[in-house]
Amino acid sequence: MKLIDEYQNSALARKLAIRIANRSAKPIRLMEFCGGHTHAIMRYGIRQLLPETVEMRAGPGCPVCVTATADLDKAIAMAHLAGVIITTFGDMMRVPGSHSSLQQTRAEGADIRVIYSAMDAVEIARSNPQKSVILIGIGFETTAPTIAASTIKAQKEGIENFYVLSLLKLSPPVMKAILELGEVRLDGIICPGHVSVIIGSYPYEFIPKNHNVGCVISGFEPLDILLCIDRLVEQIESGQPKVEIAYRRGVKPEGNEKALELMGEVFEIAQANWRGIGVVPQSGLRVSQKYEHFDADNLFRLNLKPTGEPKGCRCGEILRGIATPPECGLFGKVCTPEKPIGPCMVSSEGACAAYYKYGGISYE
Amino acid sequence: MSDNVLLAHGSGGKLSHDLIEKKLLPPLANPMLNRLDDSAIFEFSGHLAFTTDSYVVNPIFFPGGDIGKLAICGTVNDLSMNGAKPLYLSLSLILEEGFSLSELDRIVGSIKAAAEEAEVRIVTGDTKVVNQGQADKLFINTSGIGAIPLGIDISGANARAGNKIILSGTIGDHGIAVMCQREGLKFSTPVQSDCAPLNKLVSQMLKSSPRIHCLRDPTRGGLATVLNEFTQQSNVGIVLEEDKIPMKESVKAACELLGFDPLYLANEGKLVAIAEPGDAGKILAEMQQNIYGRDAAIIGEVSNAHPGRVIMKTKLGPSRVVDMLSGELLPRIC
Structure with a gap:
C-alpha cells in the first residue's frame, strides 16, 4: 500500500525536476497522449516544476473526447428505438451530440443505464431477455479486451440480446496520423501507460524510426511522469530518439498476450472516425464476422440526420495538439463542466476539464 | 405478520x-x-x-x-x-x-x-x-x-484571514465504502464508512473554545466543496496543504484504482472547523481525545489573497486550484 506514497515523494520529485532543468537546453514540445496524464500533470502541478524550455501539449487519448459526433448521434438514435436498453460508461452521458445528449435522451424516457464494467451490460441483457441491450463500446486498447471478454461470455452463455456498438480506437495509428498531419511540431511523446500494458512497447517503434520523435511509456503517478519527461529530455538533447519504458512495473515490451488474443478473437482492425481528426485508416476495431450477430451496427439500421459541431468549439484542435484549452474562446466562459459545449470539457480524461478543474495558474 | x-x-x-x-x-x-x-x-x-x-x-x-x-x-x-x-x-x-x-x-x-x-x-x-x-x-x-447555547455564533460567513482550518479525521471513507459495496469491489483491508454522530465531539470542542467561527460536515461534494463554500460565504481564500490531509492507505489505493479525487468523496462522520490561530491548538488537542476526532489535523489556513478560491500546495510543492465538485461523482451515497 505504501507504493503510492513512494511515487508521490516530493524530495525525489524536486531532484528529478532539477535534473530535467539542468539537462534541458533547447525548447521542446512534448505531447502527453493520454488524458489520464493531462489530469495528473495538472493535479500535481507538474508544469510548475518544469523549466521554460519544456512545453506540454495534451493529445487525443481521451476515449469520450474522440468519439465522433456522428457516432454519438447514432447511439442516441438507437436509444430511441423501442425495446432497446443502452448501456454506457458514465462520462458519455453528458457529451453533447448534434441535437441532444444521452442524458437528455434518458430524461425524455429512453432506457439508458450507466455501467462500470462491460460485464454489467451482459448481466443487464441476461435479466432483460425481452429487450435488446446495446453496449456503447468506447475506449482504446485498454477497454477493448474487456468488451471482447464480455462478448465471448455472452456467446458462451447463449445471451442473444446483447450487442456491441464498437467505437473502439487504437493509439499508435492515431499518433501516426497526427505526426503525418504535421500541424504541430512534436519532439517527444509521453506514451499511454495502461494502453501499453496491453500492447507493449513494440507498436511505437515506427515513431522514432520514421519521425525522429522519442517515445517514453509512463505510469500515472507524479514521479512516473517526471521520470518519463527526464528520459525524453535526455533523448532529445543527445539526439537519440527511441522507445523506452519508464513504467516497468506495468509494461512488458511484448504487452499482454492474453488480452491481445481476446481482442483479436472478437474484433478486427478497421478505419475509425475520430472527433476533430476525421477518418483514420486502420485506427479502430469493429466486431469481426465470427461475432457479427453481436454487432449493433449490423442489426439496427437507422436514418440519421446530418451531424453538426458546436460553433466556436476547438476540441478538435485541442485533440490534435494544435491548441491548448485556454486558447479556445469558449473555455471557462460559455463552456464549463456544468454546461459543457464540447466533449473535452465533459470527460474526466478531457484536457479542458483538467485545465478548468485544476486551474492553469500558479498561486505561489 | x-x-x-x-x-x-x-x-x-x-x-x-x-x-x-x-x-x-x-x-x-x-x-x-x-x-x-x-x-x-x-x-x-x-x-x-x-x-x-x-x-x-x-x-x-x-x-x-x-x-x-x-x-x-x-x-x-x-x-x-x-x-x-x-x-x-x-x-x-x-x-x-x-x-x-x-x-x-x-x-x-x-x-x-x-x-x-x-x-x-x-x-x-x-x-x-x-x-x-x-x-x-x-x-x-x-x-x-x-x-x-448562548454566545455561540457559527456560520460559514465567519472565516477571517489567519484563521486555521481543522479537519477531524481521514477523508473519503464513506464514499469508498459505499462504492466498494455497491460494485462488489474487495480490498484486503475493507474500507468502513465513517458514519457517526458528531454532537459530543462538537460540544467538547465548544467547551475548549466557544470562539469556533465555522463548522461544517463534508458530506456530498466532500472536503473540497465545503472549503469552497466557506471561501464564497466569507469572501476569503483558503490555502491547503495536501500532505497534512489525513487519509487511510486503503482509501488512497482505492482512489488511485478507481480514479476518484478523495477531496470530493463523501464523509458521514467528519467535520471541518475554522478557528482563531490562538485557539486552534487547544481545539485540536481536545478533538484528539474524542474517538471521532483521533486523527484530527490542522490542514491549512484562511487567507486574504485569492478570495473565493481554494488553493492547495500539492505533495510535490507546486500549488493548484481546488474547485467545487461539478457534476455527479457518485450517485446516491447518502
Whole structure:
C-alpha cells in the first residue's frame, strides 16, 4: 500500500525536476497522449516544476473526447428505438451530440443505464431477455479486451440480446496520423501507460524510426511522469530518439498476450472516425464476422440526420495538439463542466476539464 | 405478520398499526413518542436550530453502517454544525412493497443505537408504502430540532484571514465504502464508512473554545466543496496543504484504482472547523481525545489573497486550484 506514497515523494520529485532543468537546453514540445496524464500533470502541478524550455501539449487519448459526433448521434438514435436498453460508461452521458445528449435522451424516457464494467451490460441483457441491450463500446486498447471478454461470455452463455456498438480506437495509428498531419511540431511523446500494458512497447517503434520523435511509456503517478519527461529530455538533447519504458512495473515490451488474443478473437482492425481528426485508416476495431450477430451496427439500421459541431468549439484542435484549452474562446466562459459545449470539457480524461478543474495558474 | 412489507402496511389500517406497534415503537419508545398523537409537543426557550434531510443511499447496508444509522447521524450532525445540541428527531420511512421485514428490524435497530449514542429522542414519525419499483427498498427522512447555547455564533460567513482550518479525521471513507459495496469491489483491508454522530465531539470542542467561527460536515461534494463554500460565504481564500490531509492507505489505493479525487468523496462522520490561530491548538488537542476526532489535523489556513478560491500546495510543492465538485461523482451515497 505504501507504493503510492513512494511515487508521490516530493524530495525525489524536486531532484528529478532539477535534473530535467539542468539537462534541458533547447525548447521542446512534448505531447502527453493520454488524458489520464493531462489530469495528473495538472493535479500535481507538474508544469510548475518544469523549466521554460519544456512545453506540454495534451493529445487525443481521451476515449469520450474522440468519439465522433456522428457516432454519438447514432447511439442516441438507437436509444430511441423501442425495446432497446443502452448501456454506457458514465462520462458519455453528458457529451453533447448534434441535437441532444444521452442524458437528455434518458430524461425524455429512453432506457439508458450507466455501467462500470462491460460485464454489467451482459448481466443487464441476461435479466432483460425481452429487450435488446446495446453496449456503447468506447475506449482504446485498454477497454477493448474487456468488451471482447464480455462478448465471448455472452456467446458462451447463449445471451442473444446483447450487442456491441464498437467505437473502439487504437493509439499508435492515431499518433501516426497526427505526426503525418504535421500541424504541430512534436519532439517527444509521453506514451499511454495502461494502453501499453496491453500492447507493449513494440507498436511505437515506427515513431522514432520514421519521425525522429522519442517515445517514453509512463505510469500515472507524479514521479512516473517526471521520470518519463527526464528520459525524453535526455533523448532529445543527445539526439537519440527511441522507445523506452519508464513504467516497468506495468509494461512488458511484448504487452499482454492474453488480452491481445481476446481482442483479436472478437474484433478486427478497421478505419475509425475520430472527433476533430476525421477518418483514420486502420485506427479502430469493429466486431469481426465470427461475432457479427453481436454487432449493433449490423442489426439496427437507422436514418440519421446530418451531424453538426458546436460553433466556436476547438476540441478538435485541442485533440490534435494544435491548441491548448485556454486558447479556445469558449473555455471557462460559455463552456464549463456544468454546461459543457464540447466533449473535452465533459470527460474526466478531457484536457479542458483538467485545465478548468485544476486551474492553469500558479498561486505561489 | 408476513415476512415482507405489503401495500396494506401503508393503508392506515390494522397492518399499519401492527407495523408501528410491533416493529417501530418497541425499540424507539420514549414518553413523547409513546403518546402516538398527531404531533409531538414540547416546551422550549432560547435559540433553536431546525433541519431536515432525506436518505436514499444504495446499497442500504454498507461496511460501517446502514441507511438507518446514516439517517440519524446525518441530521444530528447537521444540527451540531451550527453548534446546536440535538434534542428531538422525526423519522419518516418510505418502504417499497416487498421489502424484507427482518431487514427493517436491523435498520430500526441501528436507528435505536445511533439515537442512543447521540442522546436524541425520536418523537414523531410516519410510514408510507409504495408499489414495487416506485422506491428502492427504503427511503428515510429525518428532521431534527436542537438548542443553541448562548454566545455561540457559527456560520460559514465567519472565516477571517489567519484563521486555521481543522479537519477531524481521514477523508473519503464513506464514499469508498459505499462504492466498494455497491460494485462488489474487495480490498484486503475493507474500507468502513465513517458514519457517526458528531454532537459530543462538537460540544467538547465548544467547551475548549466557544470562539469556533465555522463548522461544517463534508458530506456530498466532500472536503473540497465545503472549503469552497466557506471561501464564497466569507469572501476569503483558503490555502491547503495536501500532505497534512489525513487519509487511510486503503482509501488512497482505492482512489488511485478507481480514479476518484478523495477531496470530493463523501464523509458521514467528519467535520471541518475554522478557528482563531490562538485557539486552534487547544481545539485540536481536545478533538484528539474524542474517538471521532483521533486523527484530527490542522490542514491549512484562511487567507486574504485569492478570495473565493481554494488553493492547495500539492505533495510535490507546486500549488493548484481546488474547485467545487461539478457534476455527479457518485450517485446516491447518502
